[in-house]
Amino acid sequence: MLTLYPEIEPYQTHLLERETLSSGKKHEIYVEECGNPDGIPVVFLHGGPGSGCRPQHRQYFDPEKYRIVLFDQRGCGRSKPSGELENNTTAHLVSDMEYIRTQLGINTWVIFGGSWGATLALCYARDHADNVIHMILRGTFLGRQQDIDWVYAAGGASKLFPEAWHRLTHMLDDAEQQRPLKAYYTRLTDPDESLQLSAAAILNSWEATIVTMRDHEYEADLTEAPGPLAHSRIQLHYALNQCFIENRPILSEIDSLRHIPTHIIHGRYDIVCPLQQSWELHQAWPETSLTVLPLAGHAAGEPAVIDALVKATDAFADEL
Numbered sequence: 001m002l003t004l005y006p007e008i009e010p011y012q013t014h015l016l017e018r019e020t021l022s023s024g025k026k027h028e029i030y031v032e033e034c035g036n037p038d039g040i041p042v043v044f045l046h047g048g049p050g051s052g053c054r055p056q057h058r059q060y061f062d063p064e065k066y067r068i069v070l071f072d073q074r075g076c077g078r079s080k081p082s083g084e085l086e087n088n089t090t091a092h093l094v095s096d097m098e099y100i101r102t103q104l105g106i107n108t109w110v111i112f113g114g115s116w117g118a119t120l121a122l123c124y125a126r127d128h129a130d131n132v133i134h135m136i137l138r139g140t141f142l143g144r145q146q147d148i149d150w151v152y153a154a155g156g157a158s159k160l161f162p163e164a165w166h167r168l169t170h171m172l173d174d175a176e177q178q179r180p181l182k183a184y185y186t187r188l189t190d191p192d193e194s195l196q197l198s199a200a201a202i203l204n205s206w207e208a209t210i211v212t213m214r215d216h217e218y219e220a221d222l223t224e225a226p227g228p229l230a231h232s233r234i235q236l237h238y239a240l241n242q243c244f245i246e247n248r249p250i251l252s253e254i255d256s257l258r259h260i261p262t263h264i265i266h267g268r269y270d271i272v273c274p275l276q277q278s279w280e281l282h283q284a285w286p287e288t289s290l291t292v293l294p295l296a297g298h299a300a301g302e303p304a305v306i307d308a309l310v311k312a313t314d315a316f317a318d319e320l
Contacts, residue, residue, distance in 0.1 A: 045113030050234030052077025083230030213297030267296030
């Protein structure tokens with residue numbers, strides 16, 4: 001079974017300025033380049049929305065063969081302003097990707113994205129198909145209301161993890177318990193910082209419970225500090241707005257993508273993004289290849305998922 005490539009550091013980083021906001025600040029997008037400057041350009045699209053890139057994300061690619069581009073999406077990670085929601089939509093992120101490509105002097109590139117990153121990959125590719133030579137998608141998320149509800153409304157993942165769902169919803173009223181997103185968004189944007197932190201801790205616990213396939217029960221430690229509030233705010237901002245793609249459903253615009261060689265990888269026991277989403281994408285786009293991992297969940301860091309992703313990037317590099 002393949003493992004990640006060794007840790008590497010960027011050979012160059014950038015902070016690219018975008019448009020000015022009503023506050024007078026500008027969106028600034030953190031970008032880093034790793035590996036071989038003369039290698040195959042590949043852009044890594046992180047999930048969330050809101051997560052940001054981590055050093056591990058550089059390690060899915062052979063650093064001698066790939067020019068690895070990673071960037072923190074608007075408001076995420078090292079991009080500024082942290083947690084900014086103004087002008088933060090899918091269309092803005094697609095525009096940022098195209099700006100990054102041109103600023104780095106890249107003609108065409110490989111798109112590598114998982115979960116929300118797969119959504120963004122598909123949205124970029126349908127608008128800029130001529131700039132994409134290959135795509136590797138993991139744990140496809142189609143961004144429809146039904147896909148959002150599976151994670152954040154009663155009747156989906158809640159039926160598999162009723163204890164964790166109870167921890168998420170028990171303090172809400174009956175109506176809020178069925179669809180708790182708005183209630184949590186209100187708490188995450190409340191002036192009371194203690195309320196923000198409490199809401200983020202409980203929300204992060206729910207997501208951590210369902211993201212990875214384990215051979216033991218996940219036990220949340222609600223005494224730990226939550227992840228960045230910016231992550232939770234941005235994630236709910238997108239979820240409450242149907243990922244800003246309601247008027248352009250991904251499956252309705254497959255024809256513009258058919259010529260792009262695409263490999264889809266999905267864990268059979270993915271609870272965040274059920275396999276049905278990759279299956280529907282593959283049925284609408286049979287030119288893709290679909291690999292179903294029989295004992296894997298959603299997280300990109302699971303051994304079976306790492307193995308499949310590294311095999312996919314190695315195989316494409318060998319083809320070229």
